[in-house]
Amino acid sequence: MPDYVLEVQNLDKIYGEGETAFSALKNLSFTVKRGEFILIVGSSGSGKSTLLNMIGLLDKPTRGTVIIDGVNTSVLNDNQLSSFRNSKLGFIFQFSNLLSDLTVLENVVLPRKIQGTMSGAMEEGKNLLKTVGLEDQMNKFANKISGGQAQRVAITRALINKPAIVLADEPTGNLDSVSAETTIQLLKSLNRKLHQTFIVVTHDRPQFGDVDKVITIKDGRIVEGELEVA
C-alpha cells in the first residue's frame, strides 16, 4: 500500500490561450495520507474548485501530475479515467448533486450500477442511508427532499464504492446553518469511523474544528506560511 493516497506534483492550470490565457493554478505540490481530513480554503476565485477538479480527474492539468493510490493518472485515457473516478473517487458538490429522475436509493447505488457490481449494493445503500438518518426517504424522488437531505444523500453516494478519496466542493455552501453543522459533523464522524480520506473545500474553516491539514490557496498558489498541520 502506497504511503500517500494522493500526491500532487508541480500542478499548473492555464485557462485559455495567448492574450487571454489565465493561470489559475501555479506550481502546486502537496501530499495527502490515507485517512486524513484535509480542508482547502481561500478567497473566492483563488483556484480551489480548479484544484479539486484536477484531483477529481474532471479536468486535465496543463502541467504536473496527480497520483492517486499510487497510479499516475496522466497516463489514463478517457474511459480509464471514468472507471477510475467511479472506483477511486467520491464526489460531493455544492449544488444539487443528484439525478432528480431517480429515487434517493437509486441515486445512492448508481455508482455501483455503473461499476456493474449490484449484488449487495441495495442493502449497503440502505444501511448507509440509515447511518445518515434518511432510511425513511429512500423511495422518494431526489427532487422531493430538502437541500440538507440531498447533501447527506450525496455523501452516501460518494461512499458506496469505498473510494480512496472523497472530494467535496463547498458542501455546505448552499445550506442553512443547522443543516451545514449536521453535514460537517457527519463528514467528520465518517472520517473517524471509516478512516475515509476527505478533501473538502470550504469557507467555513472554524466550523470544522480539528482537521489533519488546511491548505490555503491564494491566486493559484499554496500560501506556505498558512499551511496548518494538526
Next chain:
Amino acid sequence: MDYRAQIGIRFITRRKGSLIAASLAVAIAILVVQVNSVIFQGLYDAIVRDQINYRFGHVYITRQEDYITKSDFVLVNWLERIPYVQAAAPRLDSVAQINSTVNGQLIKDYQVPIIGVDPVLDKEASTIFTTVGQGEFVSFRNSIVLGALVARDLGNPQIGDTVKLKFKDRYGNDVLKRFTIVGITQTAGSVGLDNSAIINIDTLRDVIERPHESGAILVRLNDPSKAEDVKQLFLSAFPSNSDKFKAQTIEESAETTLRGFRSGIALINLVGYFGMMSSAFAVVTIQMMQVTSKTREIGIMRAIGSKRKDILLVFIFQGMVIGAIGAGLGTVLGIGYTVYAKETHMTFQGSLPLEVHYNWASIIQTDIMAFVLAVIASIYPAYKATKLEPVEAMRYA
C-alpha cells in the same frame, strides 16, 4: 434493468411534454402514411377490382389487332376445363350513334361505346350485371341496358322505352336498329360503364356483320394467383403463330389505366416519407432540448464514472422510448382509421367504394421505419451529449 436504459426511460417519461410532442410527431407521420395507404392503395385496388369485375377478368384474351374468329363456344369450353377457371365469357365492343324519343320528341344524337355480352355466360364471368340499378340485365336480342349517364343525357327514358342505335358495320355501312330499354345502370365506378350501353353480343355480331366473332374472352379465376399459369396454358394450347392470340393477366391488361395511378401513389408515398422526415427532425429538436436540459445530470453521471458511450446509450434509449410509443400510438390511430374506412364503406368521390385491406406487412414496415428513424434522429443529440466535458457540465448549477 440496464442503468442506461433505466435513466433514458426516466429522463423522457418524466418529461411529459417532450415525450408527448416527440411521440405525437412520430405517430402523426405513421398516421399520414396509413391514411394515404387506405385512400390511395384502396383506390388503386378498387380500380383493379372493377377492371377485373367489369372489363378484363383475371385473364383477358384477344387477338393481335383483330377479332377472335375461333368459336367462343369452343374457347370458353376449353378454358372452363382448367380447374382454376371459374368461368369465361366473350365480349364484343363497338360504338353507335344513339338517340331516343321521349313523348315523340327526339332528345339527343351522339356516340356511345357499346358492350356486347353473352347474357348467360357473362353473369358467371363478370359482375357487370350487378351494376344494373333499375330493371334487369340484357336478355333477349333487342334488349339494351343504358349507362346511368347515357340515360341522363337522353332525358331519363323509362324501362320499356325504345332507343334507336346507328352502327357502322364492318364494311362501313350504316345499320339502324331499335332496342327496348330493360335496365339502367347505377354508377359503376371507375371503368366508365355509366357512359356505355350493354346489348346482347349476338345482336351486335349481326349488325356489324361479324357472326361468331368476339372481341375478347374474359376469364374469371377461382384462384387469381394462377393467372399466369392459365395464360401460359392457353397460349401453348393455341400457339400464337396460327391464331395470333394474346393473353394478358389483369396487371398487363389494366396497365395503361394503372400506370398513371402507380406514379401517383409513388408521389403520395413520397409525401408520407417527407412526413416521416419531418417527424425525425422534430425528434432531433426535442432530443437536443432534452440534452440541454439534462446537462448537469450528464456532468454528474460522468463524474461518478459513466463513460461517453454510456451517455450516448442513455439518449439512444430515450429515442427508443419515443419511437416505440410513437409507433404504438401511430399504429392505433392508423388501424383506427382503416377500421373506420372499412366499416363505413368509404368511397372515393361518393361513387367508387375503396378496397380497404389491413395491410399488416405495410403497417409493420411503417412502424419499424418510424421507430428506426426516431432512434437515428437521436444519434446526433446523443453524440452531442457525449461531447460535454464533465467539468463543463457541472458548471451549470
